[in-house]
Amino acid sequence: MMMQERTHTDAEGAILFDADASPQVGHDWFAPDYWRGRGALRTQPGGRGGVAIVATLVGECVLRHYRRGGLVAALMGDRYLWTGADRTRPFAEFRLLAEIARLELPGPAVVAARYCRHGMFYSADLITRRIADARTLAECLAAGRLDGELAEEVGALVARFHRAGVWHADLNAHNVLVTPDGLHLIDFDRGRMRIPSVAWQEANLRRLRRSLLKLGAAAGSEATFEKAIWQPLLYRYGRTLKP
Template structure:
């Protein structure tokens, strides 16, 4: 189904949505309390991003509230400097996800994005379709289920995005989803399309490597990690990047 991008604007802010998925999306869609009152809020997690699983008229979706991380969070929290609608975090991620879908790459299917103005700042939210029966690469690793075969699949996944020029700003083990049938990359906040180049592609891979090591992937020693996990991942990555 072709994307039908529509925008709804009012005095509060604006909503960008795919009319092919839902002909109308209001501000209530971005309020966890609304879904709770409708008995349609499955789960809600705290921490950075404030993610909720909601049951909408178009199926189960993920509602994510944008929130800064690191030291900046103490000062800015969930506020971002207003530089125009097309430069807002949710609108740029919405459009990148639309392009990812057009390219046939496995990313979250986008439903709607919203910003709310607060003077010189804005708050932001994004709704995507929930990917069912999935676990993160981090969960797979911690469950002792990450082997050379799965590592190769991850390498192929990353290479497909890199070959298309899709740069993920935070490529880590929590942003790789694994289902019985497919692997996905999620959370493309601050991501963008770039001319394919070894410099940023290798930096992306090193970020993923650091994430795996931080989660204990080298618990049997770094030599074992290199042989069992990292080298198979790089092998399949290279074969997929330049077939």
């Protein structure tokens, strides 16, 4: 899938957008209050990332404000060091998502990205199309819906991205979406294209495993988790990675 990439630059910062989705995207698109005033702000959950669901002219979208996590958040909040437009978090994620779409992988369709300059720093936002009727893998686990069949689907999903050389910086159960039509991988902040390598691919899988264990996937016993969930996931992963 190809897109028509355009950039609008002004004194405030710059917006990178898909002109095929919308011929014009202004700074107001990135302000939840703008959508609230039009009755188009669907939800605005709390937590890191400042995610809002908004009803735009191109359909329901996810508006995400970039925020730091951990100890750095107390010092930097939502500010990042400026090292050039093409190296900003939103522009890098926009272009990675565009490549994911070109490769026909199941990721979120990107609409627009923005940075705002603040001297030596910048703040940032990203708009992607909302994936309808989705639950996270973490939610499926909590609801008792993570079984061997779903685990195999997760393995196949991850393998497709790995085979294409897409590295996800934070592969965890919250970033895998399950829908009636299939699975999707989301949140590619800091992700990038890499030459396929067993080292980073296995590190990615270990990260996913830690996430599942942290969420209680081995509440019965780790041996049961290994047999019922993890081994089916790895089996399908291997079959898909090297068909």
